[in-house]
Amino acid sequence: MSLEAHAEELASDLGVDKEEVKSDLENLVNYSVPVDEAKQSLRRKYGDGETGGSGPSSKSIGEVTTDDSNVTVTAVVLTSGRRSIQYNGEQHVIREGELADETGRISYTAWDGFDGDLEPGQTVQFGNAGVREWDGHPELNLGDSTDASVVDEPLDIDAEIGGESTLASLEPGDRGVTVEVQVIECERKIIDGRDGETTILSGVLGDESGRLPFTDWEPHDAIEEGASVRIEETFVREFRGAPSVNVSEFSAVTALSTPVEVTEDAPRLTVREAVESGGLFDVELSGNVIEIRDGSGLIERCPECGRVVQNGQCRSHGAVEGEDDLRTKAILDDGTGTVTVILGDELTARVYGGDLDDAREHARDAMDKEVVAERIAEQVVGHEYVVRGSLSVDEYGANLNAETFAEADDDPVERAGALLAEVDT
């Protein structure tokens, strides 16, 4: 039967214009929708059958928008990861991941009523998938009214199947991810979970591309400091503005016999690149310190929460007896942007040239705490530094918690000379 004949049949059944039906039909078939499914979808669209109004239309992923309520898509499953969540007081296991066709990629959530297959690599036709908006983008909701059938049809997609990834390319929201990493730091912690006290692991993972923090919500024996492991079915969340790897009860962890090499270096970025990334766990920046901000030098912290106390008041705990501490907030500028570099007590003591007791004595002698911040400013403002640490970007701005803070050793005069030499050749 030709497309023309199909269109004719539909038009007479539904009592609508044949050319209109034909163009819809052609569209669907061009998006690789099987002709029978396309006809069904058009019957729903033109109001044949008990669904009444307009049923879900077949769309390519690139066409799905947040204005759609229900769609039918045919796509390759890229990733699939399980996660246990709680709503309405009950435990539910959902599956999450990404789908792709020739026109794009889309995230999905499959609720526990959905009984279709979600094997990475399979092409699946999802009939009547709900569309919801997440962070401005459409996402598919697969539920008990979604029917899924595996289609024997390879799609020519431009995306990696399966969730194998390096740490550097992970982003918050990634699901069903597999990594091969070395456990650099690992600490056992007891937290107040949903069902009382529970033990978790938290620390840092590394590979050749970089480092990221992780949390294992269901401690796996193979995860221990120094071990090289393959972790399947993890998901990525944002933690303090940077991606964090989450290991769950559904993750499979296997020890690797060949150690995973971990890079020594943090990626070196310009301030603008780093800030635009939205947050990085480990990054190196360089630039000039142009100013020391208020709240630097000899400060007081709340003994309860560690927040900085101003005029004897904690924002959460009211009037408290503050505890002295040293901190520096330095504005670093590299010509592309600025970031606030935060130095903790040890790094501050180094740039100040004295410890907490020295700072107290200094302030007492001067009868002014500000002298400490002033001396720090004299030491660092106008000098160029290389800083490595963890960058978070939020409504309060871009803050880099420094692990290392070292004066750039190349002398500007020498550098200018080198530049001139380059120009000469």
Ligand SMILES: [Zn+2]
């Ligand atoms: Zn407090």
